[in-house]
Amino acid sequence: MTRAKAVRTLVAALVAGPIYLSPALAAASDERPYPDYQGAIDDGNDEIVATATLREQDDLLNGTSNDSASDTRYFRATVHYCLLSDLENTVLRLACAEGTETIATGIDCPDDAYELPGLFAVAVGGNGSESAPTLVSQGTCVTPADLRAEAEHAFRTMPVQPAEIELEVDRDWAIVNFGIHPRTTDADQVMDTTLLGVPVQIRALPAEFTWDAGDETEPLTTEHPGGRWDSADAVHLPYPAPGTFTASLTTTWHGQFRITGTPTWTDIDGELTTTDSTQPLEVHDAEVRLTG
Amino acid sequence: MDHKDADGAAAAVKYILGLEQQMMMTGDTEEWEAHSHRSCGFCASRLEQARTIAERGDIYTGGEVKATIETIYERDAITGVWPLDIAIREDSTRITDSSGEVLYESERRIAKHRAEIGIRDGEWVLVGIGQIPEASS
Numbered sequence: 001m002t003r004a005k006a007v008r009t010l011v012a013a014l015v016a017g018p019i020y021l022s023p024a025l026a027a028a029s030d031e032r033p034y035p036d037y038q039g040a041i042d043d044g045n046d047e048i049v050a051t052a053t054l055r056e057q058d059d060l061l062n063g064t065s066n067d068s069a070s071d072t073r074y075f076r077a078t079v080h081y082c083l084l085s086d087l088e089n090t091v092l093r094l095a096c097a098e099g100t101e102t103i104a105t106g107i108d109c110p111d112d113a114y115e116l117p118g119l120f121a122v123a124v125g126g127n128g129s130e131s132a133p134t135l136v137s138q139g140t141c142v143t144p145a146d147l148r149a150e151a152e153h154a155f156r157t158m159p160v161q162p163a164e165i166e167l168e169v170d171r172d173w174a175i176v177n178f179g180i181h182p183r184t185t186d187a188d189q190v191m192d193t194t195l196l197g198v199p200v201q202i203r204a205l206p207a208e209f210t211w212d213a214g215d216e217t218e219p220l221t222t223e224h225p226g227g228r229w230d231s232a233d234a235v236h237l238p239y240p241a242p243g244t245f246t247a248s249l250t251t252t253w254h255g256q257f258r259i260t261g262t263p264t265w266t267d268i269d270g271e272l273t274t275t276d277s278t279q280p281l282e283v284h285d286a287e288v289r290l291t292g
Numbered sequence: 293m294d295h296k297d298a299d300g301a302a303a304a305v306k307y308i309l310g311l312e313q314q315m316m317m318t319g320d321t322e323e324w325e326a327h328s329h330r331s332c333g334f335c336a337s338r339l340e341q342a343r344t345i346a347e348r349g350d351i352y353t354g355g356e357v358k359a360t361i362e363t364i365y366e367r368d369a370i371t372g373v374w375p376l377d378i379a380i381r382e383d384s385t386r387i388t389d390s391s392g393e394v395l396y397e398s399e400r401r402i403a404k405h406r407a408e409i410g411i412r413d414g415e416w417v418l419v420g421i422g423q424i425p426e427a428s429s
Contacts, residue, residue: 035344037387037396040312040357041380043337044405044421052425083331084419087372087410088296138371 319346
């Protein structure tokens with residue numbers, strides 16, 4: 001029992017007179033009830049409507065929050081809390097018709113944002129009955145900035161297929177100093193996913209290609225994917241000495257993301273690498289033989 | 293408080309909560325009401341108690357409320373509300389009736405809360421005082 005309650009109960013027990021009946025007695029009496037005074041701290045129990053983070057909301061929806069109750073069902077709906085529509089700089093002023101407390105309509109978000117509906121909760125009874133929905137968090141315009149950390153995590157774990165190293169002529173041998181001219185394709189890879197309830201596309205873009213002949217020569221790094229042997233982009237791995245070598249291509253990927261359906265890609269910090277290799281190549285000395 | 297930004301929001305929360313003690317002591321609710329939003333249950337509850345004290349002629353002693361700002365969050369784009377985490381210090385409080393009988397008493401306390409504040413017709417209004425949502429795992 002708190003001290004406040006203790007005092008109140010003590011007063012109710014000791015003071016004679018109609019005003020100080022205990023609450024239970026007061027309820028059964030026509031006399032004026034005892035005032036239910038409280039401290040300011042006791043009254044600080046308003047529903048917080050604007051501050052559940054996207055992560056907190058997502059955890060509630062997915063049942064991964066410490067606050068998730070097994071008998072509560074969470075869902076999203078496009079209902080906004082129009083009671084706040086008289087505040088300045090709120091889009092609710094536009095969305096809420098005068099006199100309405102709630103409204104089932106959308107909110108205009110910027111082109112690069114996503115309208116995330118409000119989060120509601122209903123308590124599910126033992127017989128399957130459900131309580132009236134309560135608003136957990138209002139709908140909001142989610143911008144790429146809100147998703148940056150989640151996007152970076154998604155990119156780090158993105159299953160990027162290695163850019164394949166291809167030889168101009170598909171063979172398992174080469175000649176000393178003529179070597180090979182490998183190349184690859186520089187196609188983006190796009191993954192559709194959902195981050196904090198928002199549909200998002202993650203894009204991996206090949207940024208650098210490192211060509212390793214597998215012999216003692218230094219690897220060569222290019223920003224292009226190579227090309228025909230007679231083009232400016234041709235990559236030449238000459239193999240100055242004979243032997244058996246496996247050439248490889250390590251591709252460095254940069255990441256971008258955007259909210260699905262929006263036009264602008266946002267850069268993601270960090271990079272990924274993938275590696276692909278040729279089959280073993282037999283490199284031969286070309287022997288000059290005069291004939292005739 | 294004249295600035296309609298995060299700093300102004302912080303100053304306004306401190307100012308509005310600082311009105312509470314005077315309202316309880318004098319029964320003058322005008323300034324409190326001017327800075328209370330219709331959705332603020334905390335505001336309404338405090339207002340009701342101030343009116344009851346005045347109506348009954350009870351005496352409010354102590355109970356100075358002082359808010360310390362701990363975190364100011366970004367303004368909510370939809371509602372225009374600034375959320376803030378605050379520590380409320382409420383000095384020891386006593387409410388007695390006209391005969392001196394103690395009706396309510398509490399010791400000095402400090403508690404952390406989430407406050408929400410917005411601007412209505414150019415004036416800061418308290419939108420709510422609630423519990424700070426627990427950090428998700």
